[in-house]
Amino acid sequence: MTRLIxxxxxxxxxxxxxxxxxxxAEVQAWLAANPQAAARVEGWRADARRLRTALAGLGEPAxxxxxxxxxxxxxxxxxxxxxxxxxxxxxxxxxxxxxxxxQARDATLANAELPMxxxxxxxxxxxxxxxxxxxxxDPGQLRDWLGRHFNRVGQLxxxxxxxxxxxxxxxxxxxQGPAALLVFEDGKGQRIxxxxxxxxxxxxxxxxxxxxxxxxxxRYWSHGAYNFALVSAADDVRGAGVGEVLRLGL
Amino acid sequence: xxxLDNQQWRELxxxxxxxxxxxxxxxxxxxDLVQATVERALSRRDQQRDAQALRAWxxxxxxxxxxxxxxxxxxxxxxxxxxGRAERDDEAVGDNLEAIILAQAxxxxxxxxxAEQRALLLxxxxxxxxxxxxxxxxxxxxxxxxxRLSRARNALRELTEGSPQPPALRRLK
Numbered sequence: 001m002t003r004l005i006x007x008x009x010x011x012x013x014x015x016x017x018x019x020x021x022x023x024x025a026e027v028q029a030w031l032a033a034n035p036q037a038a039a040r041v042e043g044w045r046a047d048a049r050r051l052r053t054a055l056a057g058l059g060e061p062a063x064x065x066x067x068x069x070x071x072x073x074x075x076x077x078x079x080x081x082x083x084x085x086x087x088x089x090x091x092x093x094x095x096x097x098x099x100x101x102x103q104a105r106d107a108t109l110a111n112a113e114l115p116m117x118x119x120x121x122x123x124x125x126x127x128x129x130x131x132x133x134x135x136x137x138d139p140g141q142l143r144d145w146l147g148r149h150f151n152r153v154g155q156l157x158x159x160x161x162x163x164x165x166x167x168x169x170x171x172x173x174x175x176q177g178p179a180a181l182l183v184f185e186d187g188k189g190q191r192i193x194x195x196x197x198x199x200x201x202x203x204x205x206x207x208x209x210x211x212x213x214x215x216x217x218x219r220y221w222s223h224g225a226y227n228f229a230l231v232s233a234a235d236d237v238r239g240a241g242v243g244e245v246l247r248l249g250l
Numbered sequence: 251x252x253x254l255d256n257q258q259w260r261e262l263x264x265x266x267x268x269x270x271x272x273x274x275x276x277x278x279x280x281x282d283l284v285q286a287t288v289e290r291a292l293s294r295r296d297q298q299r300d301a302q303a304l305r306a307w308x309x310x311x312x313x314x315x316x317x318x319x320x321x322x323x324x325x326x327x328x329x330x331x332x333x334g335r336a337e338r339d340d341e342a343v344g345d346n347l348e349a350i351i352l353a354q355a356x357x358x359x360x361x362x363x364x365a366e367q368r369a370l371l372l373x374x375x376x377x378x379x380x381x382x383x384x385x386x387x388x389x390x391x392x393x394x395x396x397x398r399l400s401r402a403r404n405a406l407r408e409l410t411e412g413s414p415q416p417p418a419l420r421r422l423k
Contacts, residue, residue, distance in 0.1 A: 165411075
């Protein structure tokens with residue numbers, strides 16, 4: 001059964017959620033039986049979480065001058081144009097090619113879309129609002145609603161163990177198709193939400209991952225016919241556990 | 251450029267800046283580094299990339315520029331020492347950043363790691379790059395990514411758990 005003993009690399013991949021689900025389950029079982037290794041792994045995980053939390057608000061130092069894309073482009077273009085002016089004969093030909101290049105760059109930067117950015121957007125817009133399509137205080141109600149709209153989703157797990165109760169849900173729609181936002185709340189009013197939608201053009205199936213977006217943290221994964229994202233406050237330590245439960249249950 | 255593009259651009263810029271800041275630990279050089287990165291990226295006519303690949307590509311450029319800068323600094327220091335003016339080579343932390351680090355206990359241990367270790371933890375744990383993308387960005391084989399990750403995490407653990415030493419930071423005067 002040597003296959004069962006995870007290597008050091010696999011333990012890191014476990015922390016970073018880069019293992020395939022089968023191996024992940026094996027490693028998890030092994031850790032459950034090896035508390036010393038489990039404590040070590042938990043330490044790494046806690047450090048990573050603290051780092052993400054501490055850095056969440058630090059992207060934009062107040063002193064930094066604004067770096068405007070348009071202005072940078074103009075500067076670069078002017079530099080080029082000065083160079084080209086010296087060789088008047090080729091200016092026209094190069095100018096046309098150069099412009100094409102700038103336009104291509106435009107398109108590239110416009111596509112700088114992060115995985116499940118719409119989930120974070122939806123959370124910001126609706127998680128705190130009262131404008132939900134249904135108000136559901138018991139998990140069964142939410143499960144029924146979910147089954148009606150997304151018939152290929154599995155069982156919605158009960159998150160009471162983490163102190164979260166369902167608040168309600170909202171149907172959304174964007175260019176990627178229909179989506180739903182399920183909102184949960186704990187006793188203190190802290191909210192998390194689960195976002196799901198059919199895979200979009202850009203991300204047919206997503207690798208599992210997580211990222212910090214301002215004060216929020218998104219964990220995302222694909223399963224069955226849908227992409228999922230769990231959005232929680234970046235400093236909410238329950239995010240990892242809830243994400244795990246949802247990933248296994250849905 | 252309309253609003254949405256600007257929003258995405260700012261977000262990307264913030265990520266680059268954060269990465270540069272924790273590499274150089276000095277806001278001034280971090281801004282220069284980000285500016286140089288963006289200029290380099292804009293001047294390259296390159297194939298279409300999706301969002302994730304674009305991000306990884308920009309991190310790659312930034313890290314290369316950072317290493318080039320380091321190399322030039324070392325060369326410069328050697329020149330100075332030949333002329334009898336030795337320069338201390340320890341890493342200093344800029345004023346602004348020092349305040350941030352002191353306010354955030356969790357960042358003290360992190361800021362004591364080596365630049366290579368900080369870069370890797372930022373890419374993997376904060377920016378969510380895959381091991382392969384991180385290997386490309388840092389220009390090292392994937393095996394090195396794994397061993398460096400292991401060393402970095404254990405070092406961070408030790409620094410976090412170990413005795414709460416006063417932060418080994420020096421003011422940049």
